[in-house]
Every structure is written in structure tokens, then in C-alpha cells.
Amino acid sequence: MQKRRINMKDIAKEANVSVATVSYVINKRKDQTIAATTIKRVEDAVKKLGYVPNLAAKALVANKSYLIGVVIPQTEPGKEFMFSNPFYGELLSSIEFNAREKGYHVLISGTNVDQSYLEIANKRSLDGIIIVGIHPDNYYENLITTSIPVVLIDSYCNNLPFKSISIKDRESARIATKHLIDKGHRKIAFASGVITDNGVTYERYLGYLDALKEANIEIKKQYIYSGTVSQDYGKELGIKIAKQKDRPTAIFSTADIIAFGLINGLKKSNLNIPEDISIIGFDDTWIARDCDPQLTTIKQDVFKKGEKAIELLLNEKSEENQNIVLDIELIERESVSKIKGGV
Amino acid sequence: MQKRRINMKDIAKEANVSVATVSYVINKRKDQTIAATTIKRVEDAVKKLGYVPNLAAKALVANKSYLIGVVIPQTEPGKEFMFSNPFYGELLSSIEFNAREKGYHVLISGTNVDQSYLEIANKRSLDGIIIVGIHPDNYYENLITTSIPVVLIDSYCNNLPFKSISIKDRESARIATKHLIDKGHRKIAFASGVITDNGVTYERYLGYLDALKEANIEIKKQYIYSGTVSQDYGKELGIKIAKQKDRPTAIFSTADIIAFGLINGLKKSNLNIPEDISIIGFDDTWIARDCDPQLTTIKQDVFKKGEKAIELLLNEKSEENQNIVLDIELIERESVSKIKGGV
DNA sequence: TACAATTACTTAAACGTTTAAGTGGAGTAA
DNA sequence: TTACTCCACTTAAACGTTTAAGTAATTGTA
Numbered sequence: 185m186q187k188r189r190i191n192m193k194d195i196a197k198e199a200n201v202s203v204a205t206v207s208y209v210i211n212k213r214k215d216q217t218i219a220a221t222t223i224k225r226v227e228d229a230v231k232k233l234g235y236v237p238n239l240a241a242k243a244l245v246a247n248k249s250y251l252i253g254v255v256i257p258q259t260e261p262g263k264e265f266m267f268s269n270p271f272y273g274e275l276l277s278s279i280e281f282n283a284r285e286k287g288y289h290v291l292i293s294g295t296n297v298d299q300s301y302l303e304i305a306n307k308r309s310l311d312g313i314i315i316v317g318i319h320p321d322n323y324y325e326n327l328i329t330t331s332i333p334v335v336l337i338d339s340y341c342n343n344l345p346f347k348s349i350s351i352k353d354r355e356s357a358r359i360a361t362k363h364l365i366d367k368g369h370r371k372i373a374f375a376s377g378v379i380t381d382n383g384v385t386y387e388r389y390l391g392y393l394d395a396l397k398e399a400n401i402e403i404k405k406q407y408i409y410s411g412t413v414s415q416d417y418g419k420e421l422g423i424k425i426a427k428q429k430d431r432p433t434a435i436f437s438t439a440d441i442i443a444f445g446l447i448n449g450l451k452k453s454n455l456n457i458p459e460d461i462s463i464i465g466f467d468d469t470w471i472a473r474d475c476d477p478q479l480t481t482i483k484q485d486v487f488k489k490g491e492k493a494i495e496l497l498l499n500e501k502s503e504e505n506q507n508i509v510l511d512i513e514l515i516e517r518e519s520v521s522k523i524k525g526g527v
Numbered sequence: 528m529q530k531r532r533i534n535m536k537d538i539a540k541e542a543n544v545s546v547a548t549v550s551y552v553i554n555k556r557k558d559q560t561i562a563a564t565t566i567k568r569v570e571d572a573v574k575k576l577g578y579v580p581n582l583a584a585k586a587l588v589a590n591k592s593y594l595i596g597v598v599i600p601q602t603e604p605g606k607e608f609m610f611s612n613p614f615y616g617e618l619l620s621s622i623e624f625n626a627r628e629k630g631y632h633v634l635i636s637g638t639n640v641d642q643s644y645l646e647i648a649n650k651r652s653l654d655g656i657i658i659v660g661i662h663p664d665n666y667y668e669n670l671i672t673t674s675i676p677v678v679l680i681d682s683y684c685n686n687l688p689f690k691s692i693s694i695k696d697r698e699s700a701r702i703a704t705k706h707l708i709d710k711g712h713r714k715i716a717f718a719s720g721v722i723t724d725n726g727v728t729y730e731r732y733l734g735y736l737d738a739l740k741e742a743n744i745e746i747k748k749q750y751i752y753s754g755t756v757s758q759d760y761g762k763e764l765g766i767k768i769a770k771q772k773d774r775p776t777a778i779f780s781t782a783d784i785i786a787f788g789l790i791n792g793l794k795k796s797n798l799n800i801p802e803d804i805s806i807i808g809f810d811d812t813w814i815a816r817d818c819d820p821q822l823t824t825i826k827q828d829v830f831k832k833g834e835k836a837i838e839l840l841l842n843e844k845s846e847e848n849q850n851i852v853l854d855i856e857l858i859e860r861e862s863v864s865k866i867k868g869g870v
Numbered sequence: 871t872a873c874a875a876t877t878a879c880t881t882a883a884a885c886g887t888t889t890a891a892g893t894g895g896a897g898t899a900a
Numbered sequence: 901t902t903a904c905t906c907c908a909c910t911t912a913a914a915c916g917t918t919t920a921a922g923t924a925a926t927t928g929t930a
Contacts, residue, residue, distance in 0.1 A: 189590070191886055202910050207888060217907055236649040240586035241886035245915045247532070249583065251634075264620040268813050273610025277601075280608075280635055289647065291594075291632050292623055304632065306579040415817045448819055470611050474758045476791055534916055545880050550918060560877055584916035588885045 190233045198229035210237065249309040250288050252497065254279055255301060257317040258294040265294060269413055269441050270469040271486065272316065275337070278490025279314060286498060288312075295319050302326050312497040315339070318383040335497045337489060340382045347496050347506045349489055353384045356482045356512040357391025357436065358398075360464045363480070363514060364434040365399045368523035369462060372396065373432035375421055375442050377413035385410070388438045388466070407432050415445035422449020425461075433523050434462040440471040440481055447475050447519070458521035468515055477518035484512050533576045541572035553580065592652040593631050595840065597622055598644060600660040601637040608637060612756055612784050613812040614829065615659065618680070621833025622657060629841060631655075638662050645669050655840040658682070661726040678840045680832060683725045690839050690849045692832055696727045699825045699855040700734025700779065701741075703807050706823070706857060707777040708742045711866035712805060715739065716775035718764055718785050720756035728753070731781045731809070750775050758788035765792020768804075776866050777805040783814045783824055790818050790862070801864035811858055820861035827855050 192210075196203045201222060208216040209226040229235070243249045254276065257266045267273045280290045288311065293301060301323075305313055312333045315323075324341055327334055336348040364372050374392045376385045389408075396403055406428075411417035418437070422445060425431060437443040443465035447457055455461055457477055465472055468483035492508050535553075539546045544565060551559040552569040572578070586592040597619065600609045610616045623633045631654065636644060644666075648656055655676045658666075667684055670677055679691040707715050717735045719728045732751075739746055749771075754760035761780070765788060768774060780786040786808035790800055798804055800820055808815055811826035835851050 189886090193886080203887080204889075204911080205909065208909095211888085213889095217909085219908060222908080236646055238587070238652065238886050239650045240583050240592060240652055241915090242888080243583035243915095244581070244587055244886080244917085245888050247915075258620075264617060265623075267610050267616025267620065268613055270611055270613075273616050274607055276635070277607040277610065277637070280637065284636075289634050289636070289651070292619070292635055293627075293632070294620070294623065303579055307582045308632070309581065309583055415813060419817065445817065448817055451819060470758060474762065474788065474791055476794060532916090536916080546917080547881080547919075548879065551879095554918085556919095560879085562878060565878080581916050584885090585918080586885095587887085587916080588918050590885075 189238070190235045191238065192235075194233055195226060195229045195235050198233060199225040201226060243309055247309055249311055251291055251308055251310050252279075252283050252288050252494070253291045253293060253301070253305055253308070253310045253313045255293050255295060255313065255315045255319070257319065266317070266413070268415075269439060269467075270471060271439070271467045274469065274486040275316060275490055278487045279493060280490075282491045282494040286494065288494075288498070295323070302330055305330065305332055314493050314497060318380050321382075324382075333497055335493050337493055338384050340384070340387060349493050349496065349508045349510065350384070351484045351489075351510045351512050353387035354391040354394065356466075356484075357388035357438070358394045359391075359512075359514055360436050360466070360482050361392045361395035362398070363516075364436060364462060364464060364520065365395060365401070367434070367462065367520060369434035370399075370401055370523075371404075371407065371430070371432040371434070372401070373407040373409060373425065373435040374438075375409045375411075375418065375435050375446060376438040377410065377417075377442070379410050385438055392436055406430070413439050413442060415441050415448070418442040418445020418447075419449040419452070420445070422446040422451075423453055424449075426450055426453030426455050432461065434464070434520070436464050438466050440465040440467045440469050440475075440479060443479055443481070443519070444471050444475050447477075447479075458519050459524065462520040462523075464520055472515070472517070475519065480517045480520040481515050482512050483515045485510060532581070533578045534581065535578075537576055538569060538572045538578050541576060542568040544569065586652055590652055592654055594634055594651055594653050595622075595626050595631050595837070596634045596636060596644070596648055596651070596653045596656045598636050598638060598656065598658045598662070600662065609660070609756070611758075612782060612810075613814060614782070614810045617812065617829040618659060618833055621830045622836060623833075625834045625837040629837065631837075631841070638666070645673055648673065648675055657836050657840060661723050667725075676840055678836050680836055681727050683727070683730060692836050692839065692851045692853065693727070694827050694832075694853045694855050696730035697734040697737065699809075699827075700731035700781070701737045702734075702855075702857055703779050703809070703825050704735045704738035705741070706859075707779060707805060707807060707863065708738060708744070710777070710805065710863060712777035713742075713744055713866075714747075714750065714773070714775040714777070715744070716750040716752060716768065716778040717781075718752045718754075718761065718778050718789060719781035720753065720760075720785070722753050728781055735779055749773070756782050756785060758784050758791070761785040761788020761790075762792040762795070763788070765789040765794075766796055767792075769793055769796030769798050775804065777807070777863070779807050781809050783808040783810045783812050783818075783822060786822055786824070786862070787814050787818050790820075790822075801862050802867065805863040805866075807863055815858070815860070818862065823860045823863040824858050825855050826858045828853060 192203045192206045195206045206226055209223050283290050310332055314335050316337045318339050324344055334346050336346045338350055379385045379389055409421055443463050446463055465479040465481035468481045472479035472481045535546045535549045538549045549569055552566050626633050653675055657678050659680045661682050667687055677689050679689045681693055722728045722732055752764055786806050789806055793804055808822040808824035811824045815822035815824045
């Protein structure tokens with residue numbers, strides 16, 4: 185025999201009050217006056233019977249689920265999440281932590297084909313959706329039609345009416361590239377994942393170009409590499425670059441994990457880092473601290489990214505800035521040095 | 528003005544049938560006979576009005592939420608998930624994928640203090656809970672009281688009545704250690720995270736001992752290291768081992784990520800791998816493929832682990848084996864060699 | 871021809887909350 | 901004394917489903 189769930193009715197009976205009173209006590213409603221003795225009776229009954237509210241019922245009447253959907257990029261639809269890049273795992277941790285602080289829970293999901301994620305969101309009456317990273321174009325179009333609040337993390341859909349959190353992507357790429365230029369480098373490569381219109385990668389590409397232009401360095405197509413955000417691509421690329429005739433002396437990589445692969449590939453090809461080639465990464469995940477040599481990189485505050493996302497999503501006050509841009513910091517470690525025979 | 532949600536009543540009106548009929552059509556109930564023309568009318572109405580079912584209402588009446596809770600270990604309660612170990616990220620991907628295949632969604636959560644996770648589970652009427660890895664002891668005791676199905680992944684609470692998925696942890700550790708012995712090693716170290724009673728680490732420790740005993744090798748306390756499952760610990764340990772007087776010639780590490788750190792630490796101390804020290808890892812995550820040298824390791828099928836977990840959780844047929852043990856495979860790469868001057 | 875079975879529905883209660891509106895009674899003001 | 905305001909509740913509808921039970925028309929069987 186299935187144990188019946190204890191509900192408000194049971195509490196009401198036990199405390200000798202009506203169900204409404206129980207609801208008022210449990211929700212600590214300020215606009216209702218309840219006698220202290222009654223409150224005590226209800227609270228005792230809750231403890232005695234081990235009452236746990238039924239969120240489904242609450243969701244039904246309030247049309248509010250206390251559920252936040254987080255969409256994480258996947259290597260392929262239906263395949264692995266991009267947790268091989270530690271950045272996403274850390275971000276998810278932060279989102280979950282901050283959501284729970286405010287009484288919300290997190291539903292995860294990968295990129296879906298067509299509008300099925302919105303269907304999930306509606307079915308579940310999600311209170312908000314956080315979209316991390318870049319997804320197919322039509323993904324965003326569908327999103328516009330929903331009345332569920334959306335926050336975009338790390339994508340540039342400036343023409344679309346979404347709240348967003350990002351960092352100074354273009355500026356940070358400029359700073360990273362300038363750091364290499366300041367060390368005397370002029371043959372500077374750019375290594376990234378796929379460059380898409382509304383992605384951070386494109387912004388970082390622009391920042392890279394900015395720095396070169398500022399320093400009057402010619403932009404060379406053969407120094408611009410783009411593949412996937414993975415150690416595998418980085419390694420492959422490292423080996424390729426090592427073989428290249430007019431080799432770059434420094435590489436700006438848009439992710440630590442690519443930089444990590446680059447180091448592997450270059451070292452495998454008997455090049456020394458930073459003596460032969462300087463490398464700068466992006467994100468400052470643990471990978472950066474555990475490369476050999478340790479990675480000079482652009483640090484972003486992942487925890488804050490998650491925190492702000494939840495804040496923005498749950499905040500109804502629309503006076504607030506709807507597009508938060510967080511600061512970054514250049515962390516100098518061992519993978520960048522002055523150019524050989526440099527000034 | 529907030530757009531009102533389209534519900535079954537609207538569909539019923541549009542299709543000129545009762546709400547019950549709509550429900551029967553939408554749920555494709557085999558035990559109900561509905562005229563083909565009626566089905567068509569209802570389906571057309573659904574499309575026309577863009578009806579999306581309300582899962583909260585469904586959950587309320589059915590006491591079923593189509594929601595599965597996944598508890599992921601955290602570095603500290605309230606801190607980051609252990610996604611720095613890629614194994615957990617991959618596992619979560621698999622769980623989410625397989626859950627969605629069956630119409631369920633995944634709610635993530637970290638380890639919580641006291642019984643609050645169960646409270647969440649009850650509030651949400653979760654249809655199942657998957658607990659990944661090891662959690663504080665009292666965590667499991669609380670879990671027993673619930674009527675929600677629980678599946679444990681990678682923990683050994685044999686005395687507790689939970690379904691579980693694991694691999695042959697003890698056996699695989701024995702195989703790994705034996706592999707080192709077969710290569711002529713006799714000074715074999717064991718490097719792991721914290722060894723807890725019901726954890727995989729303890730089982731692997733036993734397997735390590737099994738192999739040594741089989742080969743009549745004396746067990747030396749100074750060869751048994753345990754810290755945290757992180758590259759940081761591995762690196763620190765590598766440096767420490769390099770300085771040690773009677774250094775081991777091989778190390779069995781219970782996680783690729785520790786092995787990765789070990790390689791870094793040892794190389795930093797000017798030892799060569801595998802020439803000076805052989806290393807074998809565990810899990811076969813991408814880290815194993817991208818160490819330099821590439822890691823010999825024990826491969827486990829992470830996708831299958833997630834798949835079986837969902838299967839076991841959702842399967843009511845209790846005739847089935849309630850403790851699934853998956854196979855592993857030794858993957859030989861570059862980090863293990865015959866002992867120097869060996870036979 | 872009578873009645874049983876089948877088909878194709880409909881009716882209405884139930885799930886566990888929230889909340890607007892209602893109800894007495896006590897206290898206060900005129 | 902009457903009227904009004906608080907206080908401390910209660911009543912009952914509503915949220916959007918599912919489903920057991922009921923019904924009316926049609927078909928099948930003896």
C-alpha cells in the first residue's frame with residue numbers, strides 16, 4: 185500500500201484550522217494577520233506530520249515553477265555537453281548554486297533541434313531560461329516568441345531583445361594580442377573554434393584585428409586558424425604550425441583548452457614554449473594552471489557570470505542594465521616571453 | 528495583458544468534443560476507442576491553437592513529474608561541481624540524453640547538507656534520483672526513508688537496499704596493477720583521492736593490494752598516497768615522489784586527472800615518463816589522450832553507465848538485476864614501459 | 871424480437887495548492 | 901447605542917489535467 189502524501193488538509197485538521205490558514209502560515213504572508221498561537225499550532229503540525237509542500241500544485245495555480253532551464257552547448261546535438269571545456273562545468277555550478285540560493289532549481293538540457301526546447305519550457309512553465317554560448321540561428325528566433333524571461337550568456341545577439349551577460353570579449357582579445365605585441369612579437373596567429381556571426385569568437389577575432397591594426401601589423405590570412413574548441417584541434421594545429429614555413433612566433437588562442445592542445449602539438453614537434461613560440465590562452469580554467477609551461481591567459485570571473493545571470497533573470501526591475509558586461513584580467517604566467525633576439 | 532495559456536478546454540471547444548476526449552487523444556490511450564475523424568479534429572485543433580500540455584497539472588493528478596534528480600559530487604558543499612574531472616561531465620551528458628529519450632528531464636543538484644535534497648525530491652515529486660559518487664554517510668540513511676526510486680552510480684553501499692551501477696572496480700585495479708607487475712615493476716605506488724568506506728577508491732585500493740599479494744610483493748605504506756581527485760594534488764605528489772629516497776618505479780592512479788598531475792609534477796622534477804616512472808590512469812577521459820606521454824589507462828564506458836542508470840531507475844520489473852556491473856578495458860598507450868634494466 | 875456487447879463518446883470528481891471574498895466578534899469613536 | 905474598523909479567521913473557486921463511471925447509439929447474437 186502506497187503511503188499517502190501528507191497535504192495541507194492533513195495539517196489543517198491536525199492544527200484545527202482551515203486549509204487557507206495553513207497556506208498563509210507556511211508562506212509567511214505579511215498581508216494576513218494570524219494569531220501567534222495559531223502559527224505555532226500549524227508549525228507544530230507541519231513538523232509532527234512531516235509535511236512537504238507539493239510544488240506541482242503550487243506551480244499549477246501560480247503558473248510559476250521555480251524552475252530555471254539552462255541550455256548548454258553540445259559537441260553535436262544529442263551528443264556530449266561541452267564539459268570537456270571546464271569553463272562550462274564551472275559556469276553550470278555557479279548557476280545552480282545561485283539559483284538554489286533563491287529557491288529555484290535548475291533543469292539542464294542540450295541544444296535541441298527545432299523549437300522543442302521551447303516546448304519543454306512551456307510544458308514545464310519554466311520561470312526562466314539561460315542560454316549558454318552559441319546555438320543555431322533559428323534557435324533565437326523561436327525564443328523571441330516566448331513570454332518566459334531569457335538571459336543569454338556569451339552570445340552577441342545585439343539586434344535581439346534579450347538580456348545578456350558577457351565579458352569585454354573584443355577588448356580582452358585586444359589586450360591579449362597587445363600583450364604579445366608588447367613582447368616584441370609581430371607574427372601573431374589567432375586560433376579559435378568556429379567563428380560565427382553572433383559568437384564570442386567573432387568578437388575576439390575583431391579584438392585581435394584591432395590590436396594588429398593599432399600596431400600597424402599586416403594581417404595575414406595564413407595566421408588565422410579556426411576549428412573546434414578542443415584539445416584535439418589544438419594539438420593537430422600545433423603540429424601543423426610547427427611544420428609551417430613562415431611560422432608565427434606567438435599565438436593567441438580563444439580558449440585555454442585549445443592552447444593546451446597547441447602546447448602538446450608544438451612540444452611534440454620539438455618546439456619549446458615560450459622560447460620558440462609564445463602562447464596566450466583564454467578563460468583561466470584549471471587547465472591554464474596545469475599546462476607545462478603554465479599558461480598566460482585572460483581570466484574571467486565564471487562564478488560572477490552565473491550569479492549575474494540568475495540576478496538578471498529573476499529581477500523584474502527593468503530599470504537595471506539589461507546587458508551586463510563583466511571585467512577581465514590578464515594573468516601572466518610562463519607561456520609568453522619576449523621574442524627571440526628581440527629588442 | 529498576459530497571454531492566456533491555451534489549455535485542453537480550448538482544444539475541446541475548438542474540436543467540439545469534451546476535455547476527456549482531448550486527453551485520450553493526446554495521450555494516445557489504447558484502452559479508449561475514439562473515431563478516426565475525432566482524432567483528426569483534435570489533432571488539428573492542437574496544431575491550430577499551438578497547444579502545449581501543462582506538466583504541472585499532469586504531475587499533480589498523476590503524482591508523477593517526469594523529472595529525474597541527479598546529484599553530482601562537489602568539491603565542497605555549495606562549491607563547484609566536480610566537472611574539473613571530465614568523467615562527471617560526460618556522465619551527466621549521458622544521463623540527460625538517455626532521460627530525454629524516455630521523456631524525462633534532469634534536475635541537477637550538488638551534495639546538500641542534511642536531508643534537504645530529499646525535501647527537494649519530495650516537493651518536486653521526482654520520479655527518480657541518481658546519486659553519482661560518494662556523499663556523506665548520513666546522506667544515504669535519509670535516502671532509505673523515501674519511496675522515490677534511487678540509483679547509485681559508483682558507490683558501494685552494499686548493505687543498503689539501493690539499485691546501483693558500477694564497474695568492476697576492484698578487478699580493474701587489480702588488472703591495472705598487474706599490468707605494471709607484468710612489465711617488471713615491483714615498487715608500485717597507489718595514488719588516489721580520499722579513501723572512504725563505501726567509495727570506489729577503497730575498492731580500487733583493494734584491487735591494488737590483490738595484485739601485489741598475488742605477486743608476493745610486500746605492501747609498503749610509503750607507496751600509498753591519497754589526497755584529492757585533482758590535477759593539483761597529482762602535481763604536488765609528483766614533485767614529492769621525485770624527491771623520495773626509495774622511489775617507486777610505477778604508479779597506479781585511480782583517476783586520469785591525478786595521473787595528469789603526476790606527469791606534470793614528475794616532468795617538472797626532471798624525471799622521464801615512462802623511462803623513469805611508469806604511470807597508469809583510470810577512466811580514459813580525453814585527458815588520457817592528451818597527456819604527454821599519452822596515458823595507459825583503464826577505460827570505462829561512461830555513456831553506458833548513464834544509459835543503464837536511467838534504464839534501471841525507470842524499470843519497474845524488479846526481476847532484473849538490481850546491481851549492474853559494467854566491464855572495463857585496459858588501454859595501452861605510452862605511459863607504461865618495462866622497468867629499466869628489467870628482465 | 872429481445873437483449874447483450876461494442877463503439878464513441880461525456881460527466882464530474884480528484885490532485886494540492888493559492889487567494890479573493892466573506893464572516894463573525896472585539897474594540898473604538900461619535 | 902450605533903457604526904465603523906480591526907483582527908483572525910473560513911469558504912469556495914480556480915489552476916489544467918486524468919480517469920472511473922455513466923450514457924446513448926449502433927451492431928451482433930440467440
